[in-house]
């Protein structure tokens with residue numbers, strides 16, 4: 001099995017805005033190895049969300065191709081793509097996107113039922129995941145009864161219900177206060193230590209320091225990449241700050 005989980009080759013995407021075209025991605029090449037926790041940073045509008053959507057097959061590039069586990073997505077039908085997304089990809093958004101009239105555990109089950117497996121296994125897994133994410137006691141609560149941090153934990157639990165090969169997260173701490181944000185980052189770091197591959201977009205320096213690799217996007221292209229020293233458990237904040245400042249962050 002390839003140790004590269006997701007690969008983007010020559011990805012370009014242009015949006016048609018009212019009177020002009022926006023080059024959101026401009027020949028991006030990226031390879032994400034299994035087990036890595038990496039970050040995408042860059043100025044607003046540099047294409048971070050677009051890149052995450054294209055890599056996770058939520059959206060399509062105009063040019064280039066995405067390969068998951070070495071398999072190109074181009075030839076797949078919508079139905080095959082949907083099945084692949086369901087089985088291999090987890091996605092977490094800034095604003096949680098839980099279904100408001102389902103309880104936390106029902107949100108997980110709804111995502112899992114699509115895969116048509118035994119109900120008991122699924123329920124067990126949902127319970128284990130909620131426990132692991134520290135919200136085992138909130139299973140029967142509704143999203144409106146939870147704090148932002150708890151909602152995001154529920155969203156992450158839901159995204160992991162089908163054991164995805166890779167977890168994509170677009171500014172998952174963007175709506176959290178700093179203590180909830182640190183706690184969530186600890187959880188993501190823990191999941192990564194257990195082997196979960198994570199690719200996350202963030203604006204926040206402290207969050208980015210958790211990454212093993214930082215991809216700096218500028219004008220729709222990977223302008224530069226920072227690799228954490230194997231000696232460090234976290235990238236030192238001042239080091240990353242200097243690196244980012246030097247690139248116009």
Ligand SMILES: Nc1ncnc2c1ncn2[C@@H]1O[C@H](COP(=O)(O)OP(=O)(O)OP(=O)(O)O)[C@@H](O)[C@H]1O
Pocket residue numbers: 015016017022023024042043044045046047048049050051
């Ligand atoms: N649906 C769309 N239609 C037209 N233009 C779009 C669309 N989505 C994004 N864009 C444009 O594409 C560029 C990249 O957008 P994208 O959302 O990927 O940026 P980003 O790096 O995630 O920004 P932010 O940090 O603000 O979230 C921007 O110039 C944006 O205005």
Ligand SMILES: [Mg+2]
Pocket residue numbers: 048049050
């Ligand atoms: Mg964005």
